[in-house]
Amino acid sequence: MSTASVIVIGNEILSGRTRDENLAWLAVELNKIGVQLREARVIPDIEETIIKTVNELRSQYDFVFTSGGIGPTHDDITSETIAKAFDVAYICNGEARAILANHYGEENLNEARLKMAHLPEGASLIENPVSAAPGFMIGNVVVMAGVPIIMQAMFANIKNQIKGGKPVLSETLSIFLTEGIIAKGITEIQNNFPDVEIGSYPFIKNGRLGTSLVSRNIEQARIDEVVAKIKSFVSELGGEIEVIA
Protein backbone atom coordinates (compact mmCIF):
# COMPACT_ATOMS: atom_id res chain seq x y z
CA MET A 1 0.00 0.00 0.00
CA SER A 2 1.39 3.37 -1.05
CA THR A 3 0.35 6.56 0.68
CA ALA A 4 -0.16 10.07 -0.65
CA SER A 5 -1.17 13.56 0.23
CA VAL A 6 -2.68 16.24 -1.97
CA ILE A 7 -1.86 19.95 -1.76
CA VAL A 8 -4.31 22.31 -3.43
CA ILE A 9 -2.49 25.62 -3.93
CA GLY A 10 -4.43 28.81 -4.54
CA ASN A 11 -5.90 31.85 -2.81
CA GLU A 12 -9.03 31.48 -4.95
CA ILE A 13 -10.02 28.26 -3.16
CA LEU A 14 -9.58 29.78 0.31
CA SER A 15 -11.44 32.98 -0.61
CA GLY A 16 -14.40 30.93 -1.78
CA ARG A 17 -14.19 32.27 -5.35
CA THR A 18 -13.41 28.86 -6.82
CA ARG A 19 -14.77 25.54 -5.61
CA ASP A 20 -12.00 22.94 -5.67
CA GLU A 21 -12.79 19.85 -7.70
CA ASN A 22 -9.35 18.31 -7.77
CA LEU A 23 -9.26 16.82 -4.30
CA ALA A 24 -12.42 14.73 -4.72
CA TRP A 25 -11.32 13.59 -8.17
CA LEU A 26 -7.82 12.63 -7.03
CA ALA A 27 -9.20 10.79 -3.97
CA VAL A 28 -11.14 8.46 -6.27
CA GLU A 29 -8.40 8.05 -8.88
CA LEU A 30 -5.61 7.44 -6.37
CA ASN A 31 -7.62 4.71 -4.72
CA LYS A 32 -8.09 3.03 -8.13
CA ILE A 33 -4.31 2.69 -8.52
CA GLY A 34 -3.82 1.43 -4.97
CA VAL A 35 -2.58 4.67 -3.44
CA GLN A 36 -4.18 5.65 -0.16
CA LEU A 37 -4.83 9.38 0.23
CA ARG A 38 -3.99 10.12 3.85
CA GLU A 39 -4.22 13.90 4.06
CA ALA A 40 -5.05 16.94 1.94
CA ARG A 41 -4.25 20.58 2.45
CA VAL A 42 -5.48 23.75 0.82
CA ILE A 43 -2.93 26.52 1.11
CA PRO A 44 -2.49 30.04 -0.26
CA ASP A 45 0.02 31.27 -2.88
CA ILE A 46 2.59 32.16 -0.23
CA GLU A 47 6.14 30.96 -0.79
CA GLU A 48 6.94 30.16 2.83
CA THR A 49 3.72 28.18 3.29
CA ILE A 50 4.24 26.17 0.09
CA ILE A 51 7.83 25.27 0.98
CA LYS A 52 6.94 24.25 4.54
CA THR A 53 3.93 22.19 3.44
CA VAL A 54 5.69 20.41 0.57
CA ASN A 55 8.71 19.52 2.70
CA GLU A 56 6.60 18.32 5.59
CA LEU A 57 4.38 16.11 3.45
CA ARG A 58 6.99 14.69 1.07
CA SER A 59 8.86 13.24 4.02
CA GLN A 60 5.68 11.70 5.46
CA TYR A 61 4.03 10.11 2.44
CA ASP A 62 5.16 8.06 -0.56
CA PHE A 63 3.78 10.64 -2.99
CA VAL A 64 2.63 14.25 -2.90
CA PHE A 65 0.35 15.64 -5.60
CA THR A 66 -0.03 19.39 -5.98
CA SER A 67 -2.51 21.32 -8.10
CA GLY A 68 -2.40 25.00 -8.98
CA GLY A 69 0.03 27.84 -9.55
CA ILE A 70 2.04 26.74 -12.58
CA GLY A 71 0.74 29.28 -15.12
CA PRO A 72 2.42 32.40 -16.54
CA THR A 73 1.11 35.13 -14.21
CA HIS A 74 2.55 36.84 -11.13
CA ASP A 75 0.47 34.70 -8.74
CA ASP A 76 1.81 31.43 -10.22
CA ILE A 77 4.71 30.70 -7.88
CA THR A 78 4.47 26.94 -7.41
CA SER A 79 7.31 25.83 -9.73
CA GLU A 80 9.88 28.30 -8.42
CA THR A 81 8.84 27.55 -4.86
CA ILE A 82 9.13 23.78 -5.32
CA ALA A 83 12.70 24.34 -6.60
CA LYS A 84 13.40 26.14 -3.31
CA ALA A 85 11.75 23.36 -1.31
CA PHE A 86 14.12 20.86 -2.98
CA ASP A 87 17.02 23.32 -2.81
CA VAL A 88 17.75 22.98 -6.53
CA ALA A 89 18.09 25.60 -9.26
CA TYR A 90 15.03 27.00 -11.05
CA ILE A 91 16.04 26.76 -14.69
CA CYS A 92 14.71 26.97 -18.23
CA ASN A 93 14.04 23.35 -19.17
CA GLY A 94 14.99 22.80 -22.82
CA GLU A 95 12.38 20.14 -23.45
CA ALA A 96 9.61 22.29 -21.94
CA ARG A 97 10.81 25.31 -23.94
CA ALA A 98 10.62 23.30 -27.17
CA ILE A 99 7.06 22.21 -26.39
CA LEU A 100 6.01 25.82 -25.78
CA ALA A 101 7.81 27.12 -28.89
CA ASN A 102 6.00 24.48 -30.94
CA HIS A 103 2.64 25.40 -29.38
CA TYR A 104 2.80 29.21 -29.46
CA GLY A 105 5.35 29.75 -32.22
CA GLU A 106 8.88 30.92 -31.41
CA GLU A 107 7.95 34.55 -32.18
CA ASN A 108 5.13 34.49 -29.58
CA LEU A 109 7.25 33.00 -26.81
CA ASN A 110 7.24 36.07 -24.58
CA GLU A 111 8.64 36.29 -21.07
CA ALA A 112 5.40 35.19 -19.40
CA ARG A 113 5.05 32.09 -21.55
CA LEU A 114 8.72 31.26 -21.14
CA LYS A 115 8.11 31.26 -17.39
CA MET A 116 6.12 28.06 -17.93
CA ALA A 117 9.31 26.39 -19.22
CA HIS A 118 11.12 27.24 -15.99
CA LEU A 119 11.19 24.25 -13.67
CA PRO A 120 13.26 22.86 -10.82
CA GLU A 121 16.50 21.35 -12.12
CA GLY A 122 16.15 17.58 -12.45
CA ALA A 123 12.36 17.62 -12.86
CA SER A 124 10.84 15.25 -15.40
CA LEU A 125 7.99 16.59 -17.52
CA ILE A 126 4.34 15.57 -17.44
CA GLU A 127 2.70 16.11 -20.79
CA ASN A 128 -0.23 18.55 -21.00
CA PRO A 129 -2.39 17.68 -24.04
CA VAL A 130 -4.83 20.52 -23.30
CA SER A 131 -2.70 23.67 -23.24
CA ALA A 132 0.89 22.46 -23.79
CA ALA A 133 2.61 23.90 -20.68
CA PRO A 134 3.80 20.76 -18.87
CA GLY A 135 3.48 19.65 -15.28
CA PHE A 136 6.45 17.91 -13.69
CA MET A 137 7.62 15.37 -11.16
CA ILE A 138 10.59 15.86 -8.88
CA GLY A 139 11.47 13.32 -6.24
CA ASN A 140 8.14 12.01 -4.99
CA VAL A 141 6.27 15.24 -5.73
CA VAL A 142 3.93 15.48 -8.72
CA VAL A 143 3.18 19.08 -9.72
CA MET A 144 0.05 19.65 -11.79
CA ALA A 145 -2.11 22.50 -13.07
CA GLY A 146 -5.12 23.76 -11.11
CA VAL A 147 -7.63 23.80 -13.97
CA PRO A 148 -9.43 20.46 -13.48
CA ILE A 149 -9.47 19.36 -17.13
CA ILE A 150 -5.70 19.95 -17.38
CA MET A 151 -4.96 18.39 -13.98
CA GLN A 152 -6.89 15.28 -14.96
CA ALA A 153 -5.04 14.96 -18.27
CA MET A 154 -1.70 15.35 -16.47
CA PHE A 155 -2.65 12.71 -13.91
CA ALA A 156 -3.55 10.31 -16.72
CA ASN A 157 -0.05 10.88 -18.15
CA ILE A 158 1.81 10.27 -14.88
CA LYS A 159 -0.18 7.57 -13.14
CA ASN A 160 1.72 4.69 -14.75
CA GLN A 161 4.83 5.95 -12.93
CA ILE A 162 3.12 5.85 -9.53
CA LYS A 163 3.77 2.59 -7.76
CA GLY A 164 0.60 1.68 -5.87
CA GLY A 165 -0.59 -1.43 -4.13
CA LYS A 166 -3.85 -3.31 -4.24
CA PRO A 167 -6.81 -0.92 -4.49
CA VAL A 168 -9.02 -0.71 -1.45
CA LEU A 169 -12.40 -2.26 -2.26
CA SER A 170 -15.61 -1.17 -0.59
CA GLU A 171 -19.20 -2.19 -0.22
CA THR A 172 -21.96 0.06 1.04
CA LEU A 173 -25.10 -1.09 2.85
CA SER A 174 -27.66 1.66 3.15
CA ILE A 175 -30.10 0.81 5.90
CA PHE A 176 -33.19 2.56 7.15
CA LEU A 177 -32.17 2.60 10.80
CA THR A 178 -30.52 5.59 12.46
CA GLU A 179 -26.96 5.57 13.77
CA GLY A 180 -28.11 5.78 17.40
CA ILE A 181 -29.99 2.46 17.03
CA ILE A 182 -27.20 0.50 15.35
CA ALA A 183 -24.06 2.03 16.86
CA LYS A 184 -23.54 -0.55 19.59
CA GLY A 185 -23.91 -3.58 17.30
CA ILE A 186 -21.71 -2.07 14.58
CA THR A 187 -19.02 -1.29 17.15
CA GLU A 188 -18.98 -4.97 18.12
CA ILE A 189 -18.61 -6.03 14.48
CA GLN A 190 -15.83 -3.46 13.99
CA ASN A 191 -14.02 -4.81 17.07
CA ASN A 192 -14.26 -8.36 15.70
CA PHE A 193 -12.91 -7.31 12.29
CA PRO A 194 -10.30 -4.66 13.10
CA ASP A 195 -8.70 -4.92 9.65
CA VAL A 196 -11.92 -3.97 7.85
CA GLU A 197 -12.66 -0.25 8.11
CA ILE A 198 -16.37 0.25 8.76
CA GLY A 199 -17.55 3.81 8.16
CA SER A 200 -20.98 4.96 9.31
CA TYR A 201 -22.64 7.90 7.53
CA PRO A 202 -26.13 9.21 8.24
CA PHE A 203 -28.40 10.19 5.33
CA ILE A 204 -31.92 11.40 4.63
CA LYS A 205 -33.65 9.85 1.60
CA ASN A 206 -37.24 10.70 0.67
CA GLY A 207 -37.71 12.08 4.15
CA ARG A 208 -36.50 8.85 5.83
CA LEU A 209 -33.46 8.80 8.07
CA GLY A 210 -30.93 6.08 7.48
CA THR A 211 -27.29 5.11 7.71
CA SER A 212 -24.80 4.08 5.04
CA LEU A 213 -22.34 1.52 6.33
CA VAL A 214 -19.22 1.30 4.18
CA SER A 215 -16.89 -1.68 4.61
CA ARG A 216 -13.40 -1.22 3.15
CA ASN A 217 -10.51 -3.63 2.73
CA ILE A 218 -8.15 -4.79 0.01
CA GLU A 219 -9.62 -8.32 0.21
CA GLN A 220 -13.17 -8.81 -1.04
CA ALA A 221 -13.50 -11.94 1.11
CA ARG A 222 -13.02 -9.92 4.30
CA ILE A 223 -15.57 -7.37 3.14
CA ASP A 224 -18.03 -10.18 2.40
CA GLU A 225 -17.67 -11.51 5.92
CA VAL A 226 -18.34 -8.12 7.48
CA VAL A 227 -21.25 -7.36 5.17
CA ALA A 228 -22.84 -10.69 6.09
CA LYS A 229 -22.48 -9.85 9.79
CA ILE A 230 -24.00 -6.41 9.30
CA LYS A 231 -26.92 -7.82 7.29
CA SER A 232 -27.65 -10.40 9.91
CA PHE A 233 -27.49 -7.80 12.69
CA VAL A 234 -29.75 -5.38 10.80
CA SER A 235 -32.27 -8.13 10.04
CA GLU A 236 -32.49 -8.93 13.75
CA LEU A 237 -33.41 -5.30 14.37
CA GLY A 238 -36.00 -5.41 11.57
CA GLY A 239 -34.20 -2.84 9.43
CA GLU A 240 -34.59 -2.50 5.68
CA ILE A 241 -31.42 -2.76 3.56
CA GLU A 242 -30.41 -1.29 0.21
CA VAL A 243 -27.18 -2.66 -1.21
CA ILE A 244 -24.90 -0.35 -3.19
CA ALA A 245 -21.96 -2.30 -4.57
Place this chain on the structure above:
Amino acid sequence: MSTASVIVIGNEILSGRTRDENLAWLAVELNKIGVQLREARVIPDIEETIIKTVNELRSQYDFVFTSGGIGPTHDDITSETIAKAFDVAYICNGEARAILANHYGEENLNEARLKMAHLPEGASLIENPVSAAPGFMIGNVVVMAGVPIIMQAMFANIKNQIKGGKPVLSETLSIFLTEGIIAKGITEIQNNFPDVEIGSYPFIKNGRLGTSLVSRNIEQARIDEVVAKIKSFVSELGGEIEVIA
Protein backbone atom coordinates in the same frame (compact mmCIF):
# COMPACT_ATOMS: atom_id res chain seq x y z
CA MET B 1 -8.78 41.03 10.17
CA SER B 2 -9.29 37.68 11.89
CA THR B 3 -7.82 34.51 10.48
CA ALA B 4 -9.12 30.95 10.45
CA SER B 5 -8.42 27.45 9.35
CA VAL B 6 -10.86 24.67 8.56
CA ILE B 7 -10.31 21.00 9.40
CA VAL B 8 -12.51 18.50 7.57
CA ILE B 9 -12.36 15.26 9.54
CA GLY B 10 -13.37 11.98 7.94
CA ASN B 11 -12.00 8.94 6.12
CA GLU B 12 -14.93 9.16 3.70
CA ILE B 13 -13.60 12.36 2.17
CA LEU B 14 -10.09 10.96 1.68
CA SER B 15 -11.36 7.68 0.23
CA GLY B 16 -13.38 9.59 -2.35
CA ARG B 17 -16.70 8.15 -1.14
CA THR B 18 -18.03 11.56 -0.06
CA ARG B 19 -17.35 14.86 -1.78
CA ASP B 20 -16.74 17.55 0.81
CA GLU B 21 -19.03 20.55 0.53
CA ASN B 22 -18.20 22.21 3.82
CA LEU B 23 -14.88 23.79 2.90
CA ALA B 24 -16.23 25.75 -0.08
CA TRP B 25 -19.30 26.85 1.91
CA LEU B 26 -17.26 27.96 4.92
CA ALA B 27 -14.77 29.83 2.70
CA VAL B 28 -17.59 32.03 1.42
CA GLU B 29 -19.36 32.48 4.77
CA LEU B 30 -16.19 33.24 6.73
CA ASN B 31 -15.27 35.94 4.26
CA LYS B 32 -18.73 37.51 4.72
CA ILE B 33 -18.08 37.97 8.44
CA GLY B 34 -14.58 39.33 7.88
CA VAL B 35 -12.65 36.19 8.76
CA GLN B 36 -9.89 35.24 6.34
CA LEU B 37 -9.58 31.50 5.71
CA ARG B 38 -5.83 30.88 5.55
CA GLU B 39 -5.57 27.11 5.37
CA ALA B 40 -7.72 24.00 5.24
CA ARG B 41 -6.88 20.40 5.97
CA VAL B 42 -8.67 17.15 5.32
CA ILE B 43 -7.60 14.47 7.77
CA PRO B 44 -8.68 10.93 8.66
CA ASP B 45 -10.46 9.73 11.81
CA ILE B 46 -7.17 9.01 13.58
CA GLU B 47 -6.79 10.31 17.12
CA GLU B 48 -3.12 11.23 16.88
CA THR B 49 -3.63 13.11 13.61
CA ILE B 50 -6.64 15.06 14.90
CA ILE B 51 -4.82 16.09 18.10
CA LYS B 52 -1.70 17.17 16.23
CA THR B 53 -3.63 19.09 13.59
CA VAL B 54 -5.97 20.87 16.02
CA ASN B 55 -3.14 21.91 18.31
CA GLU B 56 -0.97 23.11 15.45
CA LEU B 57 -3.72 25.19 13.85
CA ARG B 58 -5.34 26.64 16.97
CA SER B 59 -2.04 28.22 17.93
CA GLN B 60 -1.58 29.68 14.43
CA TYR B 61 -5.00 31.15 13.63
CA ASP B 62 -7.64 33.15 15.49
CA PHE B 63 -10.26 30.47 14.90
CA VAL B 64 -10.35 26.82 13.88
CA PHE B 65 -13.54 25.28 12.46
CA THR B 66 -13.87 21.51 12.30
CA SER B 67 -16.52 19.44 10.56
CA GLY B 68 -17.23 15.75 11.02
CA GLY B 69 -16.97 12.99 13.58
CA ILE B 70 -19.39 14.09 16.33
CA GLY B 71 -22.09 11.44 15.84
CA PRO B 72 -22.89 8.33 17.92
CA THR B 73 -20.91 5.63 16.10
CA HIS B 74 -17.49 4.05 16.69
CA ASP B 75 -15.86 6.17 13.98
CA ASP B 76 -17.02 9.44 15.57
CA ILE B 77 -14.02 10.33 17.69
CA THR B 78 -13.74 14.09 17.23
CA SER B 79 -15.23 15.25 20.56
CA GLU B 80 -13.19 12.90 22.74
CA THR B 81 -10.07 13.71 20.74
CA ILE B 82 -10.56 17.48 21.05
CA ALA B 83 -10.80 17.00 24.83
CA LYS B 84 -7.39 15.31 24.64
CA ALA B 85 -6.00 18.08 22.45
CA PHE B 86 -7.05 20.61 25.11
CA ASP B 87 -6.00 18.27 27.93
CA VAL B 88 -9.39 18.55 29.63
CA ALA B 89 -11.83 15.87 30.79
CA TYR B 90 -14.34 14.32 28.38
CA ILE B 91 -17.58 14.49 30.36
CA CYS B 92 -21.33 14.15 30.04
CA ASN B 93 -22.54 17.73 29.55
CA GLY B 94 -25.82 18.21 31.46
CA GLU B 95 -27.24 20.74 29.05
CA ALA B 96 -26.47 18.55 26.03
CA ARG B 97 -27.95 15.53 27.82
CA ALA B 98 -31.20 17.43 28.48
CA ILE B 99 -31.45 18.41 24.79
CA LEU B 100 -31.01 14.79 23.71
CA ALA B 101 -33.47 13.48 26.34
CA ASN B 102 -36.02 15.99 25.10
CA HIS B 103 -35.41 14.99 21.46
CA TYR B 104 -35.30 11.19 21.74
CA GLY B 105 -37.26 10.65 24.98
CA GLU B 106 -35.48 9.63 28.16
CA GLU B 107 -36.34 5.96 27.57
CA ASN B 108 -34.60 5.99 24.16
CA LEU B 109 -31.43 7.63 25.39
CA ASN B 110 -29.16 4.63 24.85
CA GLU B 111 -25.41 4.55 25.25
CA ALA B 112 -24.71 5.58 21.65
CA ARG B 113 -26.99 8.61 21.81
CA LEU B 114 -25.63 9.59 25.21
CA LYS B 115 -22.20 9.65 23.60
CA MET B 116 -23.35 12.76 21.73
CA ALA B 117 -23.80 14.51 25.10
CA HIS B 118 -20.17 13.81 25.99
CA LEU B 119 -18.02 16.85 25.34
CA PRO B 120 -14.77 18.39 26.51
CA GLU B 121 -15.17 19.98 29.94
CA GLY B 122 -15.71 23.72 29.58
CA ALA B 123 -17.14 23.55 26.05
CA SER B 124 -20.09 25.80 25.23
CA LEU B 125 -22.85 24.30 23.10
CA ILE B 126 -23.82 25.19 19.56
CA GLU B 127 -27.48 24.51 18.90
CA ASN B 128 -28.40 21.97 16.22
CA PRO B 129 -31.94 22.67 14.97
CA VAL B 130 -31.79 19.76 12.50
CA SER B 131 -31.04 16.70 14.61
CA ALA B 132 -30.62 18.02 18.18
CA ALA B 133 -27.11 16.73 19.02
CA PRO B 134 -25.16 19.95 19.58
CA GLY B 135 -21.82 21.15 18.27
CA PHE B 136 -19.56 23.03 20.61
CA MET B 137 -16.89 25.67 20.97
CA ILE B 138 -13.86 25.34 23.21
CA GLY B 139 -11.16 27.98 23.23
CA ASN B 140 -10.93 29.20 19.67
CA VAL B 141 -12.04 25.88 18.18
CA VAL B 142 -15.56 25.50 16.75
CA VAL B 143 -16.59 21.84 16.40
CA MET B 144 -19.43 21.10 13.99
CA ALA B 145 -21.15 18.14 12.33
CA GLY B 146 -20.05 16.83 8.94
CA VAL B 147 -23.49 16.62 7.32
CA PRO B 148 -23.63 19.91 5.36
CA ILE B 149 -27.18 20.92 6.30
CA ILE B 150 -26.36 20.45 10.01
CA MET B 151 -22.95 22.13 9.75
CA GLN B 152 -24.54 25.15 8.08
CA ALA B 153 -27.22 25.45 10.76
CA MET B 154 -24.56 25.23 13.47
CA PHE B 155 -22.45 27.89 11.79
CA ALA B 156 -25.48 30.19 11.64
CA ASN B 157 -25.86 29.69 15.40
CA ILE B 158 -22.25 30.45 16.29
CA LYS B 159 -21.22 33.13 13.81
CA ASN B 160 -22.33 36.03 16.01
CA GLN B 161 -19.70 34.93 18.52
CA ILE B 162 -16.90 35.05 15.94
CA LYS B 163 -15.12 38.38 15.98
CA GLY B 164 -14.21 39.21 12.39
CA GLY B 165 -12.97 42.34 10.69
CA LYS B 166 -14.05 44.08 7.53
CA PRO B 167 -15.01 41.59 4.84
CA VAL B 168 -12.70 41.37 1.86
CA LEU B 169 -14.46 42.79 -1.19
CA SER B 170 -13.70 41.65 -4.71
CA GLU B 171 -14.38 42.55 -8.29
CA THR B 172 -13.84 40.24 -11.23
CA LEU B 173 -13.00 41.32 -14.78
CA SER B 174 -13.31 38.50 -17.26
CA ILE B 175 -11.38 39.33 -20.37
CA PHE B 176 -10.95 37.53 -23.64
CA LEU B 177 -7.17 37.60 -23.66
CA THR B 178 -5.02 34.73 -22.45
CA GLU B 179 -2.78 34.89 -19.40
CA GLY B 180 0.39 34.75 -21.50
CA ILE B 181 -0.59 37.98 -23.27
CA ILE B 182 -1.50 40.01 -20.19
CA ALA B 183 0.87 38.62 -17.55
CA LYS B 184 3.53 41.30 -17.87
CA GLY B 185 1.13 44.23 -17.67
CA ILE B 186 -0.83 42.74 -14.79
CA THR B 187 2.40 42.12 -12.88
CA GLU B 188 3.21 45.82 -13.21
CA ILE B 189 -0.22 46.80 -11.88
CA GLN B 190 0.17 44.32 -9.01
CA ASN B 191 3.57 45.81 -8.16
CA ASN B 192 2.07 49.31 -8.10
CA PHE B 193 -0.81 48.22 -5.84
CA PRO B 194 0.78 45.68 -3.49
CA ASP B 195 -2.12 45.90 -0.99
CA VAL B 196 -4.69 44.79 -3.57
CA GLU B 197 -4.51 41.06 -4.26
CA ILE B 198 -4.88 40.44 -7.99
CA GLY B 199 -5.67 36.82 -8.87
CA SER B 200 -5.45 35.58 -12.44
CA TYR B 201 -7.51 32.55 -13.47
CA PRO B 202 -7.73 31.13 -16.99
CA PHE B 203 -11.12 30.02 -18.34
CA ILE B 204 -12.70 28.66 -21.49
CA LYS B 205 -16.14 30.05 -22.39
CA ASN B 206 -18.00 29.05 -25.56
CA GLY B 207 -14.71 27.75 -26.91
CA ARG B 208 -12.90 31.06 -26.29
CA LEU B 209 -9.92 31.28 -23.99
CA GLY B 210 -9.88 34.08 -21.47
CA THR B 211 -8.71 35.18 -18.04
CA SER B 212 -10.63 36.22 -14.96
CA LEU B 213 -8.80 38.90 -13.01
CA VAL B 214 -10.03 39.17 -9.44
CA SER B 215 -9.07 42.24 -7.39
CA ARG B 216 -9.50 41.87 -3.62
CA ASN B 217 -9.19 44.37 -0.80
CA ILE B 218 -11.21 45.53 2.19
CA GLU B 219 -11.55 49.01 0.62
CA GLN B 220 -13.74 49.36 -2.45
CA ALA B 221 -11.87 52.51 -3.44
CA ARG B 222 -8.59 50.61 -3.81
CA ILE B 223 -10.33 47.94 -5.87
CA ASP B 224 -11.83 50.63 -8.10
CA GLU B 225 -8.38 52.08 -8.76
CA VAL B 226 -6.95 48.70 -9.75
CA VAL B 227 -9.95 47.78 -11.88
CA ALA B 228 -9.60 51.07 -13.76
CA LYS B 229 -5.92 50.36 -14.41
CA ILE B 230 -6.69 46.85 -15.65
CA LYS B 231 -9.47 48.10 -17.94
CA SER B 232 -7.24 50.72 -19.44
CA PHE B 233 -4.43 48.19 -19.97
CA VAL B 234 -6.77 45.64 -21.56
CA SER B 235 -8.28 48.28 -23.86
CA GLU B 236 -4.81 49.18 -25.10
CA LEU B 237 -4.35 45.53 -26.05
CA GLY B 238 -7.75 45.48 -27.79
CA GLY B 239 -9.20 42.92 -25.38
CA GLU B 240 -12.92 42.48 -24.70
CA ILE B 241 -14.10 42.80 -21.09
CA GLU B 242 -16.99 41.28 -19.15
CA VAL B 243 -17.50 42.69 -15.67
CA ILE B 244 -18.71 40.40 -12.89
CA ALA B 245 -19.28 42.39 -9.72
